[in-house]
Amino acid sequence: MKFWPSWERRKDDLREEIESHLRMAVEARVSRGESPDEARAAALREMGNPPLVADVTRAQWGWMWLERIAQDLRYSVRQLVRTPGYTATALITLTLAIGANTAIFSLLYAIMLRSLPVSQxxxxxxxxxxxxxxxxxxxxxxxxxxxxxxxxxxxxxxxxxxxxxxxxxxxxxxxxxxxxxxxxxxxxxxxxxxxxxxxxxxxxxxxxxxxxxxxxxxxxxxxxxxxxxxxxxxxxxxxxxxxxxxxxxxxxxxxxxxxxxxxxxxxxxxxxxxxxxxxxxxxxxxxxxxxxxxxxxxxxxxxxxxxxxxxxxxxxxxxxxxxxxxxxxxxxxxxxxxxxxxxxxxxxxxxxxLRMAYAQPLYLIEGMVGLSLLVACAYLAMLSGTRALARRRELAVRVALGASRGRLTAQLCCESLLLSAAGMALGLLFAWTASRGLVSLLDRPGSDPLTVNTAPTGMVLVFALAVTGLAVLLSGVIPAWRASRVDPAHEIKEGALTHAGRRSRSAGSWLAPLQVGLSLVIVTIAALMATTLVRLLSINPGFSTSGITFTRADFFTNAKPATSGQPKPDAAKTKDEDTRRPASLYLALLDRIRSAPGVESASLTQMEQFSGMLSMRNISSTLPSGEKRVQDSIMSLTVAPDYFRTMGIPMIQGHDFTANDKEDAPQVCILTKSAAEYFFPGKNALGQMINLGDESDPKARVIGVVGDTLFLSFRDEQRPAIYTPFLASRQNQYLSFAVRSRSAVTGEAAVRNAFKQIAPDVPLYETVTVGQLVGSAVGRERMVVLLSGFFALLTLALSAIGMYGLLNASVLRRRREIGVRMALGASQAGVIRLVLREALWLVVPGLVLGAAGAWGATRFVRSLLYGVKPLDPWVLAASAAVLLVTAALACLLPARRAASVHPMEALRAE
Amino acid sequence: MAEKPEQYRNRVDLLQGTLDMLILRQLQWGQMHGYGIAQGIRLKSGEALQVETGSLYPALHRLERQGWVKSKWKLTESSQRAKFYKITKDGKKQLAAEHKRWERMVRAIGAVMSPDSAMSPDKERA
Known part of the structure; x- marks a missing residue:
């Protein structure tokens, strides 16, 4: 910046000009016969105060406002350095508030709003x-x-x-x-x-x-x-x-x-x-x-x-x-x-x-993080309000000397402006790091890694600036304007000795209920989402949710490398038969995997539960009565022997497939319990025949009945399913190897080693654990719970600190009154009640406000919930209880301080 | 520091147009430094008009900002470094306009104050 040096040069220039004026005036007097000392004194008297002359002259340059801002900034920096505790608290609050808002917005923007980087x-x-x-x-x-x-x-x-x-x-x-x-x-x-x-x-x-x-x-x-x-x-x-x-x-x-x-x-x-x-x-x-x-x-x-x-x-x-x-x-x-x-x-x-699944959660979280920003601003407004209160006397003196209200406001705002600017810089850093973590929350295990550009540029920067501006306005300008309304006569005369008789309704007393209310909304949403997550995870999906790994292999493609011979013409690959491997290869692979240390059992399937895929077919049965039972879209899985044991799906009746269930063997199948009950009502399904299609299609003998499972997610309804032996199937060769093992590492290693030894040319995909599949089935809910929990804690902490500050200040202000009461016989319990009553005045309106807010806000989350209603009385009561406990914690110290007031000391301090 | 400048400015406002005109007038015969301008006005007015430094320099800098004068560091006859001001073309035009306005004002005030129109509604000050 070139402006500043030239400004200083101009100032020097002016000083020199005024000095030269003075010198000439002195010279003129000396030439008229005065002594140099007298001449100088007289000339100075005539001129007045040279720096002041320079000041008023500079005012003509039209840059005075800039100089004033620089002055204000210097003053604010000094004030902030002098109170490191306040500065650190405010800075952390702003960093979190601005950073969290920006992080969520950058994700929302990247997924929902950003234009493709193409022309027009x-x-x-x-x-x-x-x-x-x-x-x-x-x-x-x-x-x-x-x-x-x-x-x-x-x-x-x-x-x-x-x-x-x-x-x-x-x-x-x-x-x-x-x-x-x-x-x-x-x-x-x-x-x-x-x-x-x-x-x-x-x-x-x-x-x-x-x-x-x-x-x-x-x-x-x-x-x-x-x-x-x-x-x-x-x-x-x-x-x-x-x-x-x-x-x-x-x-x-x-x-x-x-x-x-x-x-x-x-x-x-x-x-x-x-x-x-x-x-x-x-x-x-x-x-x-x-x-x-x-x-x-x-x-x-x-x-x-x-x-x-x-x-x-x-x-x-x-x-x-x-x-x-x-x-x-x-x-x-x-x-x-x-x-x-x-x-x-x-x-x-x-x-x-991602848009379909995440649009609603993202807007919900953006709303919550916006509320947290308001809570943070209310907290900061309270802080800067108390700071201004401490400077009341100084402000009054300045008003008495003629400072305008706007000028005072500007100076008081300066601090919050500085803090917010620093908070924004730190917040952007925070957002940049946090948004990467957020992206990884959206990632689905086993699929290609998600790369969402959340760098704070362009629109995200504009958003951060807007959020910061809002923070300055709410936590700086408005409290400063309120604080600048001082009555100099009253303030200077009575000064620090003034005691508010009744509860002073000015600073912050309406902000605390607002904070409590907003916090209640956030806590309620967090509680609803947490309940949803717990309810979802407590559902038994019908298979075991730990100890299994899945590794996908792609047998479909022609494994013969192009370099080792002439490439095969593409047309030859259109039929499955050309690329199918002999059953012995799969059996050998499974044997090798099973014999690896730490492996309990292993099997393979084309589509495991919760893999995100669905495969359906139509089957039917004919009852002895002649009645035909048809299912057009029954879940259909082809699995190798040992699949049920590996997955932990209970075998209710009959037995599993064996290595002999091949293409040329008689066709067999296994039904789930609900499918068995549907096709053979009131009868033992075992040994019955199922039509794999219509009556004219081939039939398969039911050799077992297994437990039902969920297939897509915890929210999915239970679907009947039919399992057919993989070794007899003619379907595509994109297969998942399921391994039950001591640890995920041994499971993965067993599969990879077996392939390295027997089928090194078959590409393997990333290994996924059943825990990851289950986790990603509730990934959306988990993300919302994590984030809403974080914001709930943040707002609770801010509300508690804010309320503590307010009550503490009130106890200090009412010290004398409390002393008088105790001298007149009030008990310690009575004094504590006094403080609690004041706290209740903050909490109860807040809770009412929050209940109304929760009533409005929770209807937007309805479709995200499971097993809990938006206005679940237990969740609401628990949320309110959390706030009450928080408020009780916030009163603890002020109440103790009030109870420990010594009547004599309080009165003598007068 | 907030207040004293206000007081000065009030006085400047009172004199503003007139002081500017007087300064420009002083510069009509050649360039001059601030001290010289103040002395010139003092002498010409028979010691009646004392231009205070706190009014002179704001006025000079204002005139410079308007583009009516230009300034330059030079040596005085006694080899002192001083900032010399010089009237510009625009400044001359401004001076002529101010002068005309001033004459009209003097005539008007003279007419009001002349003995044949004795009934002045304004209260006189002590």
Whole structure:
């Protein structure tokens, strides 16, 4: 800053000018015959006070206000340094309040509000598929099929200048000298980069011409993400042309994407981008595989309604031409949807799987953290109020000398301004660290790590500034304005000896009830969420929730590395049979795992409970009476022997599958208890036959009945299920190895060692413990409980300290009155009652206020709750009790202090 | 420190237009430093007008900010360093306008105070 030195130079200049004036005046007098000393004294008398002359002259420069601010700031810094206790308390409070608000907002902003880092993001639209009539439980899905992209791209609606279908399917595995690992990729249609308006940092991006089956002559073009290029290849420009081996599919690096852009899916960080044709043709061009996000760019001037009007008829025509009907899940079963529509939505913020689950919790927490900010501000206002009270006499003197009220307010505000500025700086640091922790709370174990950019820039910074401004206003300006209303005559005359007769209703006495009220709201919400979490976790899911690990293996892809021979043509891989491994391989793997030290049992499945997947089929039974019992959408799992023992699912009747239940053996199945009761009511299901489909389909003998389990989450209803032997199945080979072992580490090691020895070419995914699965099933609730608990504690602490300060000050002020009462015979208990009564005056209105607030606020959390009502009387009573206890703790010291007042001393002090 | 400047400013306000005009007038015949201006006014007015330093310098700096005078450090005849002020073109225009206004005011006040219009409604001060 260049301003300050030049300002000082000007000040020097002025001083010199006035000095020269004085010198000339002295000289003139001396030349008239006065002695130098006399001359100087006379000239000075004539001039007045030189610094004052300089002061009033400087006022003409028009920068006086700045100088005053500098003065005020210096004064405030001195005051703050002199009271380190106050400064530290205020700073910590502000840091937490501003930091917490900013942290939550940065997460909320990143997930809900931030525009995609593409050119003109508000021209982007997203297409969603509405299957069946829309209702509360049937929202349009953002996952659409590749065929929808194909028909839209072929028809080219006039309102769209570009389309983009974005997918993470199929998952690709990268084979290199370090082995075979799942690669984080995104598969995009060739026009994606152009539609989004993205550029290459190096090389080129692929285009529509590159997006064809088999890729180019050298392989599929691969674009690296900027981060991947820097971290894996050290930013080497020579990376272009390098060949990658996606287990038989060759890829060649043609470019590096611009920094800053990662994915249209918020939180995803693909390392590479490949053309969509790298996937299986059925997956890529089918109507029925919902694995793509479809975006478009509107032409200038086009509206959402126009796009809607043009796009949906294209889908309708295509469905008609192809005679295709979508199925929908309705009343527990799959039925044909009579209508399906393409819905056009704004796509500015991209797409996020987190939004649906976390929008409400995030807004709820933002609301709570906002309330905490108010509590913190009330606390600080009380603090600065008492500080101003202590300076009342000084302020009165200054008013008597003619200082304006605005000037006093400005100076008093200066402190809170300084504190808030420092609090904001620290708060931003706090937010930056805290928001990373928050992101990890959202992370789902076993899936790709979530990367949400919560850096305090742009909007987040603006938000932090606004929050800080609010804090300054509430905790600084308003109390300062109140404090600056002093009556000098009264104040100076009576000064510190004034005693308020009755309870002084001025500073803070309405802030404390407000704090108590806001705290009650937060504590109630925290208590409701904690009750919800406890109720959810006390549900028995039907399997054991500890001691199991799951490790996924991908047997599906062709494991033969491309380098060891000529790549297999893609077409040969479309059938499962070509890639199926012999049953003996799985059995050998399981044997090897079971024999590892520390392993109790091991099995494998295609879909374990709580994995987030559902697989259903239709089965039926025919009763001896001729009655047919049908279940259209029964949960269907294929498992290897020992699955129930490993999972801790009780075997109620019959026995488990064995290694002999193979394809050529008679078909068998195991039913859950509820399924057995449904299909064979009032009979022993064991030995009965189930139709795997209709009566004409093959039948399977029921060889066992097992306990029911939950499949999706604790909130899920219990679904009947059928288990069929894995070794007899012909389904895909994306398998999960379940191991019951002494510890998660031994479980994981057993699987990895077995694969290393027997199937080193099969890529393994991250190991997930059953505890993590269960934890992530209540992840949303856990996050809300953690955060609301934190804010509840924070606001309770602030309220307690604030109330303590208020009561303590009141006891000090009423010392003489208490002394008189005791001299007149009041007991210690009576004095304590006096203090308690004053405390009740703060708490009771607060509780009433808080109860009203809780009544209003808890209705917003209704849908997050489980097993508890928003206005549960027990929870409300417990929350109020917590506040009462807090208040009691806050009165403890002031009451003791009041009781220990010695009447004689108190009176003599007068 | 809050209060004394107020008192000064009040006096400056009282004199403001007039003092500015007097200063500009002094500068019409050449550049001069603050002390010289004050002395000039004192002498010209026959010792009747004493310009206080606390009014002179704020006025000079105000005039400079308006762009009516310019300042420069120079040596006096007695080889003292002093800040010299010089009237600008705008300053001359301002002086002419002020002068005209002043003359009108003097005429008007003279007319009111002349013996033929003796009935002045204002109370006289002691």
């Amino acid at each position: 993001p508000d021209r982007i639209v997203q297409f969603e598929l509405q299957i069946g009539p829309p209702d509360k439980n049937r929202k349009p899905s953002s996952n659409v099929s590749g065929k929808i992209y194909d028909v839209l791209a072929a028809a080219k609606p006039a309102s769209l200048s570009g389309l983009c279908a974005w997918s993470k399917f199929p998952p690709l595995n990268l084979h290199d000298e370090n082995g075979t690992r799942p690669a984080q990729t995104a598969q995009l249609t060739g026009d994606c980069f152009q539609t989004l308006g993205l550029h290459a940092a190096l090389g080129r991006l692929f285009t529509e011409a590159d997006d064809k089956p088999g890729g180019g002559p050298e392989g599929y073009p691969v674009v690296l993400s900027y981060d991947r290029w820097r971290s894996r290849y050290g930013g080497d420009p020579g990376v272009l042309g390098r060949v990658l081996d996606f287990q038989g599919k060759k890829g060649v690096i043609i470019g590096v994407l611009q920094p800053g852009f990662e994915s249209v899916v918020v939180g995803d960080t693909p390392a590479m981008y490949l053309p969509s044709e790298v996937g299986e043709p059925t997956e890529r061009h089918g109507f029925g595989s919902y694995n793509r996000i479809l975006l478009g760019r509107m032409t200038d001037g086009a509206t959402l309604a126009q796009v809607q009007a043009q796009a949906d008829p294209i889908l309708q025509a295509a469905l008609k031409a192809e005679k295709f009907t979508y199925y929908m899940f309705s009343e527990g079963k799959m039925t044909k949807a009579n209508s399906s529509h393409l819905m056009v939505l704004p796509g500015r913020t991209g797409m996020s799987y």
